Amino acid sequence: MSTATQRLILRMADDELILAHRHSEWTGMGPLLEEDIAFSSIAQDKLGHAQALYQILHDQFEAPVPDAQAFGRNEATFTCCQFVELPNGEYDFSLVRHFLFDTAEYLRYGMLGKSTVEPLAKLARKVHGELKYHLYHAQTWIIQLSSQGTEESKARMQTALNEAWPYALGMFDPKDDDAALSADGVFPGEQALEDAWRASVADICAKATLVVPTDTAAMLGGRKGFHTEYLQPMLDEMTEVYRIDPSAEW
Amino acid sequence: MTRTDVLEALTHVMDPEIPTLSLVDMGVITGVTVAEDGSVRVTMTPTFVGCPAIDVMRSEAEAAVRAIGVEKVTVEVNFDEPWTTNRLTEHGRQMLLKHGLAPPEPFDTTVELHLDVLNNTACPYCGSRNTTMKSPFGPTLCRSLHYCNACQQAFEGFKPV
Numbered sequence: 001m002s003t004a005t006q007r008l009i010l011r012m013a014d015d016e017l018i019l020a021h022r023h024s025e026w027t028g029m030g031p032l033l034e035e036d037i038a039f040s041s042i043a044q045d046k047l048g049h050a051q052a053l054y055q056i057l058h059d060q061f062e063a064p065v066p067d068a069q070a071f072g073r074n075e076a077t078f079t080c081c082q083f084v085e086l087p088n089g090e091y092d093f094s095l096v097r098h099f100l101f102d103t104a105e106y107l108r109y110g111m112l113g114k115s116t117v118e119p120l121a122k123l124a125r126k127v128h129g130e131l132k133y134h135l136y137h138a139q140t141w142i143i144q145l146s147s148q149g150t151e152e153s154k155a156r157m158q159t160a161l162n163e164a165w166p167y168a169l170g171m172f173d174p175k176d177d178d179a180a181l182s183a184d185g186v187f188p189g190e191q192a193l194e195d196a197w198r199a200s201v202a203d204i205c206a207k208a209t210l211v212v213p214t215d216t217a218a219m220l221g222g223r224k225g226f227h228t229e230y231l232q233p234m235l236d237e238m239t240e241v242y243r244i245d246p247s248a249e250w
Numbered sequence: 251m252t253r254t255d256v257l258e259a260l261t262h263v264m265d266p267e268i269p270t271l272s273l274v275d276m277g278v279i280t281g282v283t284v285a286e287d288g289s290v291r292v293t294m295t296p297t298f299v300g301c302p303a304i305d306v307m308r309s310e311a312e313a314a315v316r317a318i319g320v321e322k323v324t325v326e327v328n329f330d331e332p333w334t335t336n337r338l339t340e341h342g343r344q345m346l347l348k349h350g351l352a353p354p355e356p357f358d359t360t361v362e363l364h365l366d367v368l369n370n371t372a373c374p375y376c377g378s379r380n381t382t383m384k385s386p387f388g389p390t391l392c393r394s395l396h397y398c399n400a401c402q403q404a405f406e407g408f409k410p411v
Contacts, residue, residue: 034385034395041387048300052329119329123299126332129363129411130298133386136365 004177005117005186006061007079011223012108013053014080015171017070018231019101020046021238022088031091042098042134049127056119071242075232076225083167083219085231089160092153095145096160099138099204100168104197106131111193116185139204146208154209161205162213169218172197251320256282256290259314266303267390270345273307277337280330289322290315295333297411298391334359335410347374352396352407363410371407373398381405 002010023043030036054066063069084101088094109131112124145153178189198212205212221227260279265271273279273294281293292311296304308325315323335354338346343353352374357363368383371394378400385395386409394409 034387037389037395038385038387041391044302044391045298045300048298052299122329122332126295126329127299129332129334130391132363132365132411133409137386 003061004180005184006057006063007177008181008187009053009057009061009120011079011081013050013057013069014078015084015101016046016050016053018078018080018234019084019097020044020050021234022084022086023094023098025088026094035091038137039094039098042102042137045130045134049123052123052127056123060117060119067242068246071239072246075227075235078225078227078231078235079223080227080231081167081170081173081219081222082228083164083170083222085222085228085234086167087230090156092145092156092160093164095138095141096157096164097168098134099142100164100201101171102131102134102138103200103204104168104171104193106135107196107200108193111188111196114185115187120186142204142210143208146210157208158210161210165213166216167219169194169215170220170222173218173220173223251284251288251290251318253282253284255318256284256292256315256320259318260292260311263307263310263314266306267392268346268349268351270349271342272345273311275339275342275345277339277342278307278333279311280328287322288320290320290324292323292325293330294325294327295329295331296327297333299329301391333411335408338408346408350374350405351393352405354408354410357410367410368394368396368407371396373401373403374405374407375403376401383407 020043023039023046026036026039028036030039050070051066054069057063057069058065083097109124109128112120113128115121115124142157146157172190172194175190178191181187182189202212257274261272261274263273265276278294278297279292280295283291292315294308294311304327308327312323312325336356336359338353346353352371355367368386370379371381372379373381376398378398380399382397382399383394384397388395388406392408393406396407397404
C-alpha cells in the first residue's frame with residue numbers, strides 16, 4: 001500500500017520521464033538548430049529530474065532501482081497524466097505543452113522546496129534554478145509567436161492552446177491526497193498548485209494576447225493507469241534496448 | 251594524508267566536458283573529510299541534476315584520491331549543498347575564458363535571478379558587452395549561446411544558475 005507521498009513522487013517522476021522522451025523526439029528534427037538544441041537540453045534535464053525522483057523512491061520507499069522503474073514497468077502501472085503522452089504533433093503544440101507543463105513544474109518545485117520530506121526538498125531547491133531556463137524559453141517563444149508573431153502563427157498558438165487545455169488540467173489530478181499531503185507539510189496540494197498555475201498562465205497569455213480557454217472536462221485517468229492509445233507504442237520504443245537485457249551494465 | 255592533500259589531488263581532475271576546468275575550480279566538491287583511520291570521504295554535487303558527466307567525475311575523483319595512497323575512499327553525490335555558478339573559483343573563471351567560454355556573472359542568490367543578465371554577457375574574445383543571447387541552451391546543459399555585435403563572433407557562455 002503506497003502512501004500519499006509515494007504517489008506524489010511517482011506521478012511527478014512518470015510525468016518527467018514521459019515528457020522527456022517526447023521532447024527528445026525533436027532531437028535532429030527541430031524547426032531550427034537552436035530549438036533542436038533547446039528541446040534536447042530540456043529533455044535531458046527532465047530525464048535527470050525523473051531519475052533523481054525514482055532514486056528517492058528507491059532510497060526511501062524500497063522501490064526498485066531507477067532504471068527498473070523507468071523501463072521495467074507495464075503501461076497500467078504508469079501514473080503520468082495523459083497530457084505528457086500525447087504525440088508532439090506540430091511545433092506549436094509541443095511549444096504550448098512545454099509552456100503549460102513547465103509553468104506548473106516551476107511552481108511545483110518552488111512549493112516543494114519547503115517540503116518536510118527532506119530529500120525531496122533538497123532536490124526541489126536545485127531543480128527550481130534549472131527550470132528558470134525552461135520557463136524563460138517557453139515564455140519567450142509563446143510571446144514571440146503570438147503578440148509579436150504573424151496572424152498565422154498567432155492563430156496556430158491559440159488553436160494549440162485550446163487543444164492542450166483539457167489535457168493540461170489533468171496535470172493537477174488527483175486532489176484526494178491534498179489534505180494528507182498538506183497536513184504533513186509535504187506539499188500544499190494539487191488544488192493550490194492549479195490555482196497558482198492559472199494565475200501565471202493568464203499573465204503570460206495576456207502578454208501574448210492569447211485567450212485563456214474556457215474550461216471543459218479535464219482529461220483524467222492517467223494517474224490511475226488509464227492511458228491514451230499513444231503511451232504503449234512509445235513505451236515499446238523507449239524500453240526496447242532495456243528489454244533485450246535488463247541486467248546489462250552500461 | 252590531510253584534507254589539503256586530497257583537495258590538491260582533486261585539482262587535477264578535469265570536467266570531461268570543459269577540460270580546462272578542475273572539479274575544485276568548478277565548485278562541485280562540497281566536502282572532504284579525512285577520518286582518524288586515514289579513510290577519506292568526498293562529497294560532490296552535480297552542476298545540473300541531469301548532468302551526464304557526473305558518474306565519470308565521481309569515478310575519476312575516486313581514482314585521483316586512491317592515486318595519492320589513500321586506500322579507503324568514498325565519493326558521494328548529493329544535493330545537500332546545491333551547486334550554483336557562484337561556487338566557481340576565480341581561477342575557474344579564468345580557465346573558462348581560456349576555453350573561450352564566457353564566465354557566469356556572480357549574482358545574489360537571495361533574490362530571484364533575472365535572465366535579462368544573459369543579454370549583455372561579456373564576449374570572451376573582445377570583452378565587449380554589446381552582445382545578444384541567441385539561446386539559453388547550448389551544447390551542454392550548463393551553456394548558453396551568444397553573439398558579439400562588436401567582434402561579430404558567436405560564442406558560448408556558462409549560464410548563471
